[in-house]
Amino acid sequence: MTRFALNQWTTRYWPLPDLVAGCRAEGVRGVGLWREPVAEYGLARTAKLCADAGLNVTSLCRGGFFQHDDAIADNRRAIDEAAALGAPVLVLVSGGLPDGSRDLDGARDRVKDALAELAPYAGARGVTLAIEALHPMYCSDRCVVATLDQALDLAAPHPPEQVGVCVDTYHLWWDPRAYDGIARAGREGRIALFQVADWVTPLPEGVLTGRGLLGDGCVELRRFREAVDAAGYTGPIEAEIFNDELWATPGPDVLRLLLDRFAAHVS
Amino acid sequence: MTRFALNQWTTRYWPLPDLVAGCRAEGVRGVGLWREPVAEYGLARTAKLCADAGLNVTSLCRGGFFQHDDAIADNRRAIDEAAALGAPVLVLVSGGLPDGSRDLDGARDRVKDALAELAPYAGARGVTLAIEALHPMYCSDRCVVATLDQALDLAAPHPPEQVGVCVDTYHLWWDPRAYDGIARAGREGRIALFQVADWVTPLPEGVLTGRGLLGDGCVELRRFREAVDAAGYTGPIEAEIFNDELWATPGPDVLRLLLDRFAAHVS
Numbered sequence: 074m075t076r077f078a079l080n081q082w083t084t085r086y087w088p089l090p091d092l093v094a095g096c097r098a099e100g101v102r103g104v105g106l107w108r109e110p111v112a113e114y115g116l117a118r119t120a121k122l123c124a125d126a127g128l129n130v131t132s133l134c135r136g137g138f139f140q141h142d143d144a145i146a147d148n149r150r151a152i153d154e155a156a157a158l159g160a161p162v163l164v165l166v167s168g169g170l171p172d173g174s175r176d177l178d179g180a181r182d183r184v185k186d187a188l189a190e191l192a193p194y195a196g197a198r199g200v201t202l203a204i205e206a207l208h209p210m211y212c213s214d215r216c217v218v219a220t221l222d223q224a225l226d227l228a229a230p231h232p233p234e235q236v237g238v239c240v241d242t243y244h245l246w247w248d249p250r251a252y253d254g255i256a257r258a259g260r261e262g263r264i265a266l267f268q269v270a271d272w273v274t275p276l277p278e279g280v281l282t283g284r285g286l287l288g289d290g291c292v293e294l295r296r297f298r299e300a301v302d303a304a305g306y307t308g309p310i311e312a313e314i315f316n317d318e319l320w321a322t323p324g325p326d327v328l329r330l331l332l333d334r335f336a337a338h339v340s
Numbered sequence: 341m342t343r344f345a346l347n348q349w350t351t352r353y354w355p356l357p358d359l360v361a362g363c364r365a366e367g368v369r370g371v372g373l374w375r376e377p378v379a380e381y382g383l384a385r386t387a388k389l390c391a392d393a394g395l396n397v398t399s400l401c402r403g404g405f406f407q408h409d410d411a412i413a414d415n416r417r418a419i420d421e422a423a424a425l426g427a428p429v430l431v432l433v434s435g436g437l438p439d440g441s442r443d444l445d446g447a448r449d450r451v452k453d454a455l456a457e458l459a460p461y462a463g464a465r466g467v468t469l470a471i472e473a474l475h476p477m478y479c480s481d482r483c484v485v486a487t488l489d490q491a492l493d494l495a496a497p498h499p500p501e502q503v504g505v506c507v508d509t510y511h512l513w514w515d516p517r518a519y520d521g522i523a524r525a526g527r528e529g530r531i532a533l534f535q536v537a538d539w540v541t542p543l544p545e546g547v548l549t550g551r552g553l554l555g556d557g558c559v560e561l562r563r564f565r566e567a568v569d570a571a572g573y574t575g576p577i578e579a580e581i582f583n584d585e586l587w588a589t590p591g592p593d594v595l596r597l598l599l600d601r602f603a604a605h606v607s
Contacts, residue, residue, distance in 0.1 A: 175558045181516070211476040212514035213558045214541050223516045225360050247479035249448070249490045274481050278545040291442045 077335050078103030078131040079328060080268065080313035081110060082122040087113045087324030093126045096324050099332060103131040103309045105268075106158065108151060120158050130160040132239075132266050136202065137165040137216070139187045141179060144168070148191050156198040163195065163264050164239050169214040180217045185227060188236060196235035203237035203265035204228055208247075210280050221245055221254035228263050237265030240301055241313070243284055246272055246292040252300050259304020267301045269294055269339055270314045277317075284314045287334035294338045306309050310339060344602050345370030345398040346595060347395055347535065347580035348377060354591030356381045360393045362592050364403070366599060370398040370576045372535075375418060389426050397427040398576040399506075399533050403469065404432035404483070407447060415458050423465040429532045430462065431470050431506050436481040436602045447484045452494060452538050455503060463502035470532035471495055472506035475514075477547050488512055488521035504532030507568055508580070510551055514560040519567050524549065526571020534568050536561055536606055537581045544584070551581045554601035561605045578604060 207216035273289030403418040474483035538552030
């Protein structure tokens with residue numbers, strides 16, 4: 074339970090002060106925040122709100138989207154924001170193909186180049202960039218990084234305190250190499266964050282908002298958690314679930330449900 | 341053009357005699373058939389229809405679905421049907437997890453065991469089982485084989501004339517190891533079939549019927565064809581596109597469109 078953290082997008086419409094109070098009421102110690110609601114509430118104000126409540130900001134979502142022209146400048150701002158929040162990790166969703174492009178190798182090279190520019194900047198501010206491999210169904214429009222091995226290869230040129238990976242069960246569960254990849258990530262000191270969600274079908278149109286509540290799907294969540302632990306990871310475990318039904322449910326109810334399911338299926 | 345083959349599901353509602361006549365009219369030499377419409381028209385009658393038109397049956401879709409209790413018996417029947425049609429290849433969609441199961445390793449072991457039972461049976465009838473890696477978004481409900489490497493590992497214990505792989509651009513395009521996998525498949529003599537479709541977003545609900553017409557999406561189709569050729573494959577190239585809009589279009593129009601797009605983007 075001390076490792077459970079609420080990713081803000083799971084309770085997307087819960088106002089930040091209510092979310093912080095709600096976490097405090099349930100004894101939750103960590104929260105993964107998103108840039109948009111943080112900007113809306115105010116960066117310094119959010120940092121103070123969390124600090125006053127004794128709530129750790131476990132990560133900031135999200136940097137990346139390297140297909141855009143202003144990506145480097147925008148990612149520097151995201152790193153600054155993570156540092157201001159005391160978040161040790163900025164999650165990177167690396168972006169898809171530019172409109173009309175078929176140059177997948179080129180898009181992947183751009184991620185590599187962007188990391189080379191951003192890694193020292195992040196390191197100097199005490200922030201680790203966590204490359205997140207997204208499920209391959211997002212490869213064209215959201216993230217050309219599709220496997221944990223690929224994320225680790227991209228991280229390899231950089232010191233682990235500058236560039237690591239985010240292990241997310243929703244994105245990785247299908248991969249025959251998932252557990253080997255987690256062991257490798259541990260050996261290389263790269264596990265910067267662990268996120269959990271379950272896999273359910275049928276997928277909704279657009280495949281964005283159909284993640285499963287912990288225990289509702291087919292992912293061996295506890296096995297993943299044990300694998301990440303065995304690889305030496307001792308950090309927070311963020312529940313990050315994009316789900317229309319959860320979004321329509323009051324925040325306190327979602328949080329209690331998550332804590333129950335976390336105890337039953339993850340911890 | 342001599343390598344182009346029409347997969348029957350691309351023109352799903354085109355009656356078999358019309359499809360065969362339409363292929364003949366356009367000079368198409370090969371057709372990949374599906375078990376259900378073949379059964380409806382009659383197995384021997386279908387074989388005669390194609391033979392009389394000089395049309396090669398390039399493959400039969402599909403065996404597999406090893407999560408079902410009667411899978412072995414049903415796959416033997418599918419092999420018999422492929423042999424009766426003169427189809428050199430039976431495509432295997434290996435099946436997902438049984439209802440309520442989270443045992444992904446178990447499901448993958450079941451594929452391995454089924455291949456051991458079926459491979460000699462297929463070989464004795466001149467049919468090659470083509471393991472198809474499906475896109476990972478189908479892993480839970482349709483196919484626990486998600487990468488070309490995994491398909492090749494499953495094929496490895498068997499002679500290549502008994503068990504090969506189906507290389508399908510729609511399922512494999514995102515994989516950072518796709519081209520290495522194709523080269524490996526060539527070295528190991530395993531490429532039993534090559535299928536083409538394009539990747540487009542947004543994906544529709546259920547993600548089954550949103551495949552892109554050749555050239556409409558982001559897949560480097562010609563690069564795939566050249567890679568398969570470089571790996572020594574000289575067989576047919578089946579256009580297999582599940583797409584609601586194509587299904588609503590008359591068969592002759594779809595076929596002409598496919599031939600144009602094939603010339604522009606594949607051959």
